[in-house]
Amino acid sequence: MLSRVADSLYWINRYLERAENISRFLEVSEAMALDCPPGSAEPWLPLVEVTGDRHRFDTTYPDATPKQVVRFLLQDRSNPNSIVSCIAVARENARQIRDVITTEMWEQINDLHWSLQDDEDIWREPVQEQLRIIRRGCQLVYGITDTTLSRDLSWLFSQLGRLIERADKTSRILDVKYFLLLPSPEEVGGVLDELQWITLLRTAGAYQMYRHSVQQAISPAAVARFLLLDPIFPRSVRYCLQGISDTLQQIQQLPNQDTPDDLDCLRGQLLARWSYVRIDNLIEAGLHEAIDQLQQDLNQLHHLIQTRYFTSADLHSIPTDPACALSSFTA
Incomplete structure (x- = not known):
């Protein structure tokens, strides 16, 4: 497989996952807005923080309103992380490799793209x-991919992009929301307190599975444990890291090496550290710091994947470097 094909498959899925996450974030924030004063952008601004675009937003919309936040994240073409921009880039990547993906995949991505091109129609x-239509449109691409694409390198790079993006966004939404939602002592256990944590779970697409898995009252520590460390919930960080590790092993298919290279080291370290840590230890050591380190490691993982697979002439000439100097982590 040519590296440009692997690169396109990887980014199609990263951008679709990003668009799907943002659509769900915005959809759930509509409910949170009911508890805030009319016209307040307070429940919306954390979503801009999640995408890392706060400076761009403040520059473009100095007088923040809820509608401006929605416009910025939904249809602002000057924002590379808006839903419209993400789907446009995914569609362009898909167009370049139409002979690799299935016809059904291309048709759904193309239809989703064109459904968002009329700015006035979006607001009708x-x-x-x-937002629900967009979210389901992205999920439909996942389903079509799962049922029509052979489990070869095309499938593996598609999975890799989706899982890395999902782990990143789950950790970001928890990081941004966790400290904003921590109530004052007198509010702990109140109706509003519980509603806000339910909203966080719904933002991460996790509420129903949390209820099935966690047989106790909602608490900040239990929510953080579920989103970060649950081994079977498909949007938890741990589950995504397991999938990333398994996928990379299938892509590499290399014989056992005495000394692993950087990509092997980071893949193994990430999975081990998030599989064998307790949520109490993470919170005590600093949850924000742990999540910040995770996001740095995911960025480094992306860089190593890009260097190894997307900048070579083809995937049969992959350089290996036995060096293993990566960031440390304790919790």
Whole structure:
């Protein structure tokens, strides 16, 4: 497989996952807005923080309003992380490799892209309904991919992009929301306190599975444990890291080496550290610091994948470097 094909497959899935996450974030924030003063952008601004675009937003929209936040994240073409921009880039990557992906995949991505090109049409439907359509459109691409694409390198690089993006966004939404939602002592256990944590779980697409898995009252530590460390929930960080590790092993298919290279080291270290840590230890050592380190490691993982697989002429000439100097982590 040519490196440019692997690169396109990887980014198609990263951008679709990003668009799907943002659509769900916005959809759930509509509910949170009911508890805030009319016209307040307070429940929306954390979503801009999650995408890492706060400076760009503040520059473009100095007088923040809820509608401006929605516009910025949904259809602002000057924002590379808006839903419209993400789907446009995914569609362009898909167009370049139409002979590799299935016809059904291309048709769904193309239809989703063109459904968002009329700015006025986007606002004809209630925003929440439009976001639901986008979210389901992205999920439909996942389903079509799962049922029509052979389990070869095309499938593996698609999975890799989706899982890395998912782990990143789950950790980011928890990091941004966790400290904003921590109530004052007198509010702990109150109705509003519980509603806010339910909203966080729904933002991460995790509420129903949390209820099935965690047979106790909602608490900050239990929510953090589920989103970070649950081994079977498909949006938890640990589950994604297990999938990333398994996928990379299938892509590499290399004989056992006495000394692993940087990519092997980081893959193994990430999986081990997030598989064998307790949530109490993470919180005590500093949850924000642990998540910040995770995001740095995911960025480093992306860089190593890009260097190894996307900058070579083809995937049969992959350089290996036995060096293993990576960031440390204690919890």
